Amino acid sequence: MSNRSEPASRLEAQVAFLREADKLKSVLRASRLIDGARRENSAEHSWHVMLYALVLADQAAPEVRIDRAIRMLLLHDLVEIDAGDAPIHGAVDHAAMAAKEIAAADRLFAMLPNDQAQDFRALWDEFEAAETPDALFAKSIDRIQTPVGNLASGGGTWADYNVTLDQMDTRVGIPVDKGTPGIWAWLRPQIKAFLGDSKTN
Amino acid sequence: MSNRSEPASRLEAQVAFLREADKLKSVLRASRLIDGARRENSAEHSWHVMLYALVLADQAAPEVRIDRAIRMLLLHDLVEIDAGDAPIHGAVDHAAMAAKEIAAADRLFAMLPNDQAQDFRALWDEFEAAETPDALFAKSIDRIQTPVGNLASGGGTWADYNVTLDQMDTRVGIPVDKGTPGIWAWLRPQIKAFLGDSKTN
Numbered sequence: 001m002s003n004r005s006e007p008a009s010r011l012e013a014q015v016a017f018l019r020e021a022d023k024l025k026s027v028l029r030a031s032r033l034i035d036g037a038r039r040e041n042s043a044e045h046s047w048h049v050m051l052y053a054l055v056l057a058d059q060a061a062p063e064v065r066i067d068r069a070i071r072m073l074l075l076h077d078l079v080e081i082d083a084g085d086a087p088i089h090g091a092v093d094h095a096a097m098a099a100k101e102i103a104a105a106d107r108l109f110a111m112l113p114n115d116q117a118q119d120f121r122a123l124w125d126e127f128e129a130a131e132t133p134d135a136l137f138a139k140s141i142d143r144i145q146t147p148v149g150n151l152a153s154g155g156g157t158w159a160d161y162n163v164t165l166d167q168m169d170t171r172v173g174i175p176v177d178k179g180t181p182g183i184w185a186w187l188r189p190q191i192k193a194f195l196g197d198s199k200t201n
Numbered sequence: 202m203s204n205r206s207e208p209a210s211r212l213e214a215q216v217a218f219l220r221e222a223d224k225l226k227s228v229l230r231a232s233r234l235i236d237g238a239r240r241e242n243s244a245e246h247s248w249h250v251m252l253y254a255l256v257l258a259d260q261a262a263p264e265v266r267i268d269r270a271i272r273m274l275l276l277h278d279l280v281e282i283d284a285g286d287a288p289i290h291g292a293v294d295h296a297a298m299a300a301k302e303i304a305a306a307d308r309l310f311a312m313l314p315n316d317q318a319q320d321f322r323a324l325w326d327e328f329e330a331a332e333t334p335d336a337l338f339a340k341s342i343d344r345i346q347t348p349v350g351n352l353a354s355g356g357g358t359w360a361d362y363n364v365t366l367d368q369m370d371t372r373v374g375i376p377v378d379k380g381t382p383g384i385w386a387w388l389r390p391q392i393k394a395f396l397g398d399s400k401t402n
Contacts, residue, residue, distance in 0.1 A: 008387060010259075011257075011260075011383070011384070011387055014256045014257060015349055017256060018249075018252060018253055018256055018257075018346075018349065019235060019349065019350070019353050021249065021252055022234060022235040022236075022249065022350065023236075024245075024248075025234055025241065025245045025249075026234065026236065026238065033223060033226055033227065034220060034223040034224075035223075035224075035227065037227065040226065041245060043244075043245035043248045043249065044225075044226045044242060044244035044245040044248065046248045047225075047244045047245065047247045047248035047251070047275070048219075048222065048223065048226075048244065050248070050251070050275055051219060051222055051275055051276075052219055054272065054275060055215045055218060055219055055313070055317065056212075056215060056219075058211075059212075067268035067271070067272075070268070070271065070272075070275070071255065071268075071271075074248070074251050074252055074255060074271070075252075112256070116256065145219075148216055148219065148220065149220070149223065152220050182212070183212070186209060186212055
């Protein structure tokens with residue numbers, strides 16, 4: 001390929017990736033909209049958790065770079081285009097799901113020009129590893145939106161999956177407490193009050 | 202209010218705003234998903250244009266701060282919770298719509314703690330004014346996603362609104378050319394070829 005044609009083919013690769021990303025709007029999560037009208041999809045969920053990250057930035061550790069965490073959340077669910085969404089309270093084969101998500105990351109990010117493919121993949125890998133301050137904050141934020149919605153809408157997925165406070169402590173509390181301990185301290189008593197009074201506990 | 206209770210009430214205000222934002226998932230745009238399955242909502246559109254901004258960052262003027270433009274796009278459609286979406290090719294009373302959007306911004310951002318209410322409102326005002334490099338880039342990106350989808354899906358909203366190339370030049374070309382001229386130079390010939398061969402031109 002000549003240098004002259006490279007910019008157009010770079011742009012074509014980028015736009016092909018952006019067209020492919022449209023499919024995330026058709027990946028349904030277990031959770032519903034707060035008004036109960038329908039299940040939430042992973043694209044609108046991604047938008048919502050980015051807004052959570054921006055609004056709740058003051059709950060992050062001081063070393064967290066909020067815009068970098070927002071970038072992670074922008075990309076974090078793209079792999080679901082191939083792998084689907086694994087409900088947090090569902091019976092999921094985590095090894096099989098991780099393998100599917102890695103294959104999806106291999107395929108999807110490779111649609112981009114090399115430099116971006118590497119940058120985006122590194123950001124996704126860092127999010128998945130959940131070790132850096134940015135990733136711990138982003139992972140925490142990703143876990144907060146559904147319980148907040150469930151509390152506002154009569155229990156949501158908690159009733160569907162017969163969720164207990166122990167499960168919430170393990171699957172939500174641990175990651176949320178690592179990234180945004182102030183939010184978990186505020187949220188847990190509400191979850192406890194709700195699940196303690198519900199038939200699902 | 203005592204200082205001691207302030208952090209909890211700050212968090213409560215923030216979460217009330219985030220719950221209210223859930224309603225953006227129920228605001229429907231004129232455009233459809235690329236697969237034609239249904240109309241797109243403004244929350245998933247917001248996610249998609251943020252991805253466009255990140256992927257197409259190399260099309261921005263050098264002074265553009267991409268993360269700041271992404272923040273603008275994260276917030277840009279929130280006012281539609283009250284004002285609804287105004288289709289770009291529809292017959293819209295622009296003065297009335299602007300008044301509705303300003304009233305929506307007044308109500309929604311005021312749900313946040315004062316510092317954030319002011320920061321978010323300033324960012325939204327800057328986006329709407331479309332004068333700074335960040336806003337020109339964000340506005341341009343916001344105009345690109347629908348034509349890219351229309352080209353990939355047999356015309357989409359162009360057929361619905363009987364859109365001509367002149368209209369595209371005015372309503373899409375001018376803002377896109379201001380923020381990302383390289384994209385308009387690449388996109389216009391494709392739009393021209395499509396509309397020139399279609400019955401809608």
